[in-house]
Amino acid sequence: MLDVKRMQVLRAVAASGSVTAAAAHLGYTPSAVSQQVAALERDTGVELLERVGRGVRPTAAGRLLIGHAAIISQHVAEAETALADLRAGRTxxxxxxxxxxxxxxxxxxxxxxxxxxxxxxxxxxxxxxxxxxxxxxxxxxxxxxxxxxxxxxxxxxxxxxxxxxDDAYQAVLPAGHPLAAQQVVDLADLAGEPWVGSEPPGPCLEPIVDACAAAGFSPNFVARSEDYATGQGFVAAGLGVSLIPRLGLGTRHPGVTIRPVRRPEPIRTxxxxxxxxxxxxxxxxxxxxxxxxxxxxxxxxxxxxxxxxxxxxxxxxxx
Structure with a gap:
């Protein structure tokens, strides 16, 4: 496999016209530059530089590698820029x-x-x-x-x-329900009501079930809906009561009354x-x-x- 670093050294020698000039540009010793070029020639199996007077110039194989080295250098620079943009949040x-x-x-x-x-x-x-x-x-x-x-x-x-x-669940009651006259509804007061389920099994239903258990009952679900708008519609139609989180009550059905719940207050986090x-x-x-x-x-x-x-x-x- 070709060594990219050695290819860049070769490119510097060709651009400078001599090993000594390239060494000064790269901050290496002339001996180190010569060793890098010699190692690359061993890897490729061909001569990459030829002497011309007191300097050197690339052979055909050398020019080929130098062309690819320039492309690699450009791609590396583009990668560095792209990485810097990503790291800074620009892309x-x-x-x-x-x-x-x-x-x-x-x-x-x-x-x-x-x-x-x-x-x-x-x-x-x-x-x-x-x-x-x-x-x-x-x-x-x-x-x-x-x-x-x-x-x-x-x-x-x-x-x-x-x-x-912490998104608290609210009691959703049919308009005219006796509990609608209260400012806050005790969860236990909903124990004997038919319920409209608004949540599928999972982390959003668990707070409701746990709170009802703490209040001493298990809700009697007579209808289920997995979206809050339909759940409110079921409640408005008189099918039962429901608990819906505040985030789910952005659009409220005109046929329901919303009240806070306490003792305990179900919350989803x-x-x-x-x-x-x-x-x-x-x-x-x-x-x-x-x-x-x-x-x-x-x-x-x-x-x-x-x-x-x-x-x-x-x-x-x-x-």
């Missing part, structure tokens, strides 16, 4: 996995800010279920995933979880999941910062949401 591509209710509320404003701060970075958002995207990040098939995990989840080896939001090794990317760090700020801004616009502010320690987790 690159980020694959982001998200689930439906965080798309318009958190991800959209975060991506808009990232575009302004890093216009050369391409973002590829992919809609997935909250429980499905973490393995993609672990396997390198995604750079960031917005996921639902249990509070204070420490994640997995090599994965950093940045806590974004939303994180940004990234690989530890990827946190050196400025664009990825900027996206996490933008997600955290989008969470704070969204909370400001939601009445009674001060307790759900993004984790103030999350930013320190990126250091």
């Amino acid at each position: 690159g591509r980020l694959k982001v996995h998200y689930f439906a209710s965080v798309g318009p509320t958190l991800l959209a404003p975060a991506l808009a800010r990232l575009r302004d701060e890093h216009p050369g970075v391409t973002v590829d958002p992919k809609l997935t279920e909250p429980q499905d995207s973490l393995p993609d990040v672990e396997q390198g098939n995604g750079d960031l995933a917005i996921v639902v995990r249990r509070p204070n989840d420490e994640g997995r080896p090599g994965i950093r979880l940045v806590r974004l939001l 939303i994180y940004a999941a990234v690989r530890e090794i990827s946190l050196v990317q400025p664009a990825l760090r900027a996206l996490i910062d933008a997600l955290m700020d989008a969470t704070k801004e969204w909370n400001v616009g939601v009445p009674g949401s001060g307790r759900d502010m993004a984790d103030p320690a999350a930013a320190s987790h990126l250091r």
Whole structure:
């Protein structure tokens, strides 16, 4: 295999016209330059330089190698520039996995800010279920995933979880329901009601089931929907009551009443999941910062949401 460094030495000798001049340019001794050229000639099996007066010039084989050395040097320079741009966050591509209710509320404003701060970075958002995207990040098939995990989840080896939001579930009641007259609904008061399920099995359903168990009952699901708009429609039609997280209530059905829940309050915790090794990317760090700020801004616009502010320690987790 040809030695690229030796090819560049040959190129310097040909450009300088002599071994001595090339050595001065490269900061080597003339003997070291001669040894590099001699080693390259042994590797190729042909003479690469010929003497002309007090100097040297490349042979046909030497000119061929010098041409390729110039191309290699150009490619290396381009690679160095591209790497510097990537390292500085001027270019690159980020694959982001998200689930439906965080798309318009958190991800959209975060991506808009990232575009302004890093216009050369391409973002590829992919809609997935909250429980499905973490393995993609672990396997390198995604750079960031917005996921639902249990509070204070420490994640997995090599994965950093940045806590974004504690998203409280709200009681969704048919208009005119007796409990709609209350400002806050005790979860136990829903024990005897028929329920409309709004979550598939997984991390978003677990907080509901766990909270109901703590209140002393298991919900009686008479209808199920895996999207919040249809769930509200079922409730408005009088099929039952439901619990839907605040992020899922951006568009409210006119036929339902929304009330906070207590004793206990079911909460799903939303994180940004990234690989530890990827946190050196400025664009990825900027996206996490933008997600955290989008969470704070969204909370400001939601009445009674001060307790759900993004984790103030999350930013320190990126250091």
